[in-house]
Amino acid sequence: MKAAFLLLILFLLSALPTSAADSQVEGTGSAHIVELYSDIESFDVTFYSSGQEENLTLEVSLVRPDKDENVIAAQEFSTGSLPANTRVTKVGFWNVRNAERGAYTLKARLLEQGQVLSESEYDFVYGSNSASRLQLDDLVPNSEGISVVLSPKQASLFDIEYMLVDGHDVIYKTKTEKASLTSIPETFSASWGSLLENNKEYAGRVKVQVYSPSRGFITSTENFTARDDAEITDIYEDETGASATVLGRSQVPFEGSLAFSVYKVQETSGSGSSVFVESIRERVPVLLTDDDETVEVAWNERLTEGVYRLEIELFGNDGDVIERRETIIESDLAPSNAGEIIPDTKNETSNKSSGNGIPGFSINAGVAGLFLVFAFFKKLH
Incomplete structure (x- = not known):
């Protein structure tokens, strides 16, 4: 009877929950700390979770272990979203003034509503003479x-x-x-x-x-x-229009524009002044680092004979001028031909009168017609 009573007591004791201290050491959640690093200026902590976790709390402290666990600095912040089966790294920065040489320890704890899920430590030495390669x-x-x-x-x-x-x-x-x-x-x-x-x-x-x-x-x-950035890598120009190739130089999506402005150079002016002709502004397709796009424009009218100054400006997302390029356009188009539409002369002979024949009726067409009439009557007979 006594033996049975003792067995009952042992069974009840084994069924009691573990203490809070033991649960903190073992961890109760799927999220846990897998890697730690710290020096006297910064630290990083890497987590891993087998399931989705939201808004856990990370507590970190920088301690001098040789001075009665003196806490030099401490931080606490939310981890945000931790996706499942993904390593996530958080970074923090210490602000330690007049740091002393010696041993330090980074202590990190991952908590959920005050309950410790995981904890870890990292030791390092500041100001040592150990030479790195x-x-x-x-x-x-x-x-x-x-x-x-x-x-x-x-x-x-x-x-x-x-x-x-x-x-x-x-x-x-x-x-x-x-x-x-x-x-x-x-x-x-x-x-x-x-x-x-x-x-x-x-x-x-x-x-x-x-x-x-x-x-x-x-x-x-x-x-x-971070700034949006791009550059003009190539330009082309003539009396009919111009183009510019733009190369992205930033991971900020570039959503700028190009402005093409034409000025006619006054040859008779000793100061080399120029007169504004026209300006066209076009949006540049969205660019990232190493993406490039070519933007083309056509003048309202072909530029007549003379020398022109072409100014190309590249504007950024905020409307600021990122780059400006200038070049010369030399046109030999006579003024009388400016804007003139050149007629199509491919079928010119087909519209001329042949001798005293019917205007617009060619000999070849007449022969073909007679041949068809002859074939039709022959079929009837």
Whole structure:
């Protein structure tokens, strides 16, 4: 009887729920932290979820572990939407003044309505004398993409991760694997694969992973303002019209226009002045980086004999002049022929009278008619 009673007690104890502390360590949700990185200036956290998650909370803190867990900086923000089966990276920036050399720890917790789903830590050392085989010399992000200059201290193989950052969100990411440097600096670049919003500020971030002599990272981030941009690459002009080819130079959709203006040069004027003739403005088809389109216009009337100045202006989305090109049109068309429609003379002989015959009736047509009449009567007989 006592044995049965003890078994009943053990069964009831095993059925009790686990404590809150244990549930925090194991995690109860499908979303979890899969990768962490931090240095003294910035951090990034990568999540993965097997199901769709909305508006979870990320808590991060920068701690000095050798000084009684002294929290140097802390942040908290929403993760927004986490799609299923997709790695999502968030980026943040520290603002640590007069940072001391030594060991630091990034602590991150992913929460849903106060309940911890996942937590992780990342340790790093700031101001150490450990020499990396690479040095990051310069970083330039813009509306087209991002470029980084790296110089080797020793021959190296490495990976470069390029990130386009909007606030905390990494909206585009691409990676170059097994890049190499041997003796001289080189520039490595990537184009953005995402559309940008005109006049909006973004950040370009690179994360270089070096594998030898030990696995380590070099990161750098620079802000930039996205702008629509394009350039005129080719023009054509004559007395009948003109054209210009425009090349897109930005991931901000270019929705500008081209203006073609013609001025006749006054040859008798010592100052070389010119008189306005006409101007035509046409919309440029929407362009992105490396897209090109040709815009053609025709003058209202063919330009008569003389020398003309053609001015082509490329206007951006905001109406600002992005580029201006000038060239010369030289016409040898006589003034009497300007605007004159040249008649079609292909069938001129068919409309002339042949001798004393009927006007407009050709000999060939007469012969063919007689032949048909003869054939008709022969068939009747």
